[in-house]
Amino acid sequence: MAKVVNRMHPDFATQSYVIEVFKGVALTTRQFARNLFARKDVVTVQYPDDRRPYTPRFRGKHRLMLRDDKSVRCVACMLCATACPANCITIVAQEIDDPTIEKAPSRFEIDLLKCIYCGFCEEACPCDAIRLDSGVHSIPSFTRRDQKAGVINLMSLGSASIASQGGEHRAHSHEGTAHGQSSGH
Amino acid sequence: MHLVDNVLLNIVLMTLIKFAGFVLAFVMGVATVLTWAERKYSALLQNRIGPNRANIGSIRAGGLLHMLADPIKMLTKEDFAPNTPNPVLFRIAPLLAFVPALVVFAVIPFGPGEGFQISNTSLGILFIFAISSLNVYGSVIGAWASNNKWSLIGGLRISAQMISYEVAIGLSLCGIFMIYGSLDLQDIAARQGELIWGFLPAWGVVLQPVAFILYLTCAIAENKRAPFDVGEAEAELTAGWWTEYSAMGFAVFALSEFIEIILIGCVGTTLFLGGWTIPGLHGDAWWIVVLEIGAFLFKTLFLVWLQMTIRWTLPRFRYDQIMRLGWRIMLPIALLNLVVTGIVLTFIERA
Ligand code: SF4
Numbered sequence: 064m065a066k067v068v069n070r071m072h073p074d075f076a077t078q079s080y081v082i083e084v085f086k087g088v089a090l091t092t093r094q095f096a097r098n099l100f101a102r103k104d105v106v107t108v109q110y111p112d113d114r115r116p117y118t119p120r121f122r123g124k125h126r127l128m129l130r131d132d133k134s135v136r137c138v139a140c141m142l143c144a145t146a147c148p149a150n151c152i153t154i155v156a157q158e159i160d161d162p163t164i165e166k167a168p169s170r171f172e173i174d175l176l177k178c179i180y181c182g183f184c185e186e187a188c189p190c191d192a193i194r195l196d197s198g199v200h201s202i203p204s205f206t207r208r209d210q211k212a213g214v215i216n217l218m219s220l221g222s223a224s225i226a227s228q229g230g231e232h233r234a235h236s237h238e239g240t241a242h243g244q245s246s247g248h
Numbered sequence: 249m250h251l252v253d254n255v256l257l258n259i260v261l262m263t264l265i266k267f268a269g270f271v272l273a274f275v276m277g278v279a280t281v282l283t284w285a286e287r288k289y290s291a292l293l294q295n296r297i298g299p300n301r302a303n304i305g306s307i308r309a310g311g312l313l314h315m316l317a318d319p320i321k322m323l324t325k326e327d328f329a330p331n332t333p334n335p336v337l338f339r340i341a342p343l344l345a346f347v348p349a350l351v352v353f354a355v356i357p358f359g360p361g362e363g364f365q366i367s368n369t370s371l372g373i374l375f376i377f378a379i380s381s382l383n384v385y386g387s388v389i390g391a392w393a394s395n396n397k398w399s400l401i402g403g404l405r406i407s408a409q410m411i412s413y414e415v416a417i418g419l420s421l422c423g424i425f426m427i428y429g430s431l432d433l434q435d436i437a438a439r440q441g442e443l444i445w446g447f448l449p450a451w452g453v454v455l456q457p458v459a460f461i462l463y464l465t466c467a468i469a470e471n472k473r474a475p476f477d478v479g480e481a482e483a484e485l486t487a488g489w490w491t492e493y494s495a496m497g498f499a500v501f502a503l504s505e506f507i508e509i510i511l512i513g514c515v516g517t518t519l520f521l522g523g524w525t526i527p528g529l530h531g532d533a534w535w536i537v538v539l540e541i542g543a544f545l546f547k548t549l550f551l552v553w554l555q556m557t558i559r560w561t562l563p564r565f566r567y568d569q570i571m572r573l574g575w576r577i578m579l580p581i582a583l584l585n586l587v588v589t590g591i592v593l594t595f596i597e598r599a
């Protein structure tokens with residue numbers, strides 16, 4: 064679609080720029096005076112001292128959720144690792160005794176330097192085992208190795224999930240307890 | 249023999265005292281403060297807070313301690329040198345920019361009489377031009393020796409820009425010399441103490457307003473600061489001609505830029521704002537002399553402030569705009585100003 068561009072045709076006084084420069088100087092000086100003592104318009108947030116609140120949907124560092132017995136909820140199904148566009152999740156599975164669950168990760172590592180915090184892992188997970196809602200952001204370290212968050216590290220932020228897990232049998236046995244409602248997972 | 253020795257010793261001693269008082273205390277002092285003031289000032293007029301974290305214990309002094317923290321940081325940082333075929337040139341380039349900027353203050357009259365000028369030469373302003381045009385070598389050699397394409401492009405830009413504006417700045421000042429009939433800065437300053445029609449100070453800015461604006465514009469362009477900082481142009485050239493400089497090399501370049509701000513202020517004061525004179529105040533009493541020195545410093549600081557505010561007010565011009573402004577606008581206006589001044593002067597002499 065053709066669009067008419069309205070070009071400005073400044074008069075000579077504007078174009079000569081001399082008066083305009085002094086107008087600009089007056090403007091910046093006024094702003095300086097306003098901010099000198101009262102800091103009227105200053106918008107700076109003094110970061111480490113003050114922080115702006117994160118929105119509830121802010122995606123921060125991952126956390127692995129826990130079962131009621133404080134073991135990790137992850138069943139090493141690899142769905143998150145498959146969904147991850149940055150290929151930064153490494154999972155090594157191991158068998159566990161519980162016949163309704165069968166597997167658990169022996170190693171679960173996220174390379175936080177590669178992660179783009181897209182949240183796909185969270186969406187892919189069928190067990191509500193991984194979440195990005197910890198609100199932790201900016202995780203400095205001195206080495207690259209420290210940026211690989213392992214299972215213990217990730218679980219330290221975790222908490223119990225209210226979602227049920229372990230199929231029919233297990234959901235049954237949990238009936239009546241506070242955390243037992245099935246939530247469609 | 250003894251007498252000669254004494255005279256020589258006296259001259260050397262006086263020069264040293266004047267150097268310490270004016271250049272070391274005032275110029276270097278203000279330049280150091282400017283490194284902090286510019287960041288703080290720009291922050292406040294852009295609705296930010298600016299540097300305020302350097303501290304000794306709980307003393308922060310509004311970030312004033314950054315003046316101390318900066319040199320410590322600059323001295324202890326890695327002094328990186330690129331893989332260049334000209335390592336020697338790379339190292340001496342900051343000095344080539346720094347030394348001319350300082351030397352020029354030798355001829356600035358900061359008070360009444362020869363006592364308040366490090367070196368009284370009748371060539372005054374020509375000396376300033378000669379020395380401060382050497383300044384371009386520092387930047388250009390630094391850019392060349394950096395062996396970096398950004399530096400090279402930046403260096404090309406500033407060399408063309410500085411040489412172009414040198415022409416306009418020289419011509420813009422010619423009107424001043426015609427009016428006061430002298431190249432001696434002390435003379436020019438003293439002549440500006442007179443009054444026209446009994447009330448108007450005979451300052452350069454009153455008699456040559458166009459030249460003042462030309463001078464200020466060209467001087468800022470000479471100093472390659474915004475809006476004329478295309479040689480640095482962070483948006484296109486990383487940091488332009490000083491991309492490769494770090495630690496003290498960078499600090500010396502930056503400091504010579506601040507010193508040049510003060511130099512522009514000093515020359516502008518001497519030629520256009522009446523130098524050390526105060527309108528309506530004459531005499532040899534010591535308190536008048538002190539007031540006059542104070543007036544000079546105050547006027548200089550005013551021009552420094554003006555330059556800084558302009559630098560933080562205007563956006564950067566495009567490179568072709570700068571060259572066009574220099575050759576097609578500044579130069580003709582400067583010439584026209586010269587012609588008009590000549591005609592008016594002739595009429596006044598006839599009358
Ligand atoms: S947030 Fe995205 S990139 Fe990061 S681990 Fe999860 S799926 Fe991978």
Ligand code: SF4
Pocket residue numbers: 136137138139140141142143144154184187188189190191192193
């Ligand atoms: S975190 Fe969720 S998706 Fe990833 S392996 Fe564990 S159970 Fe599967």
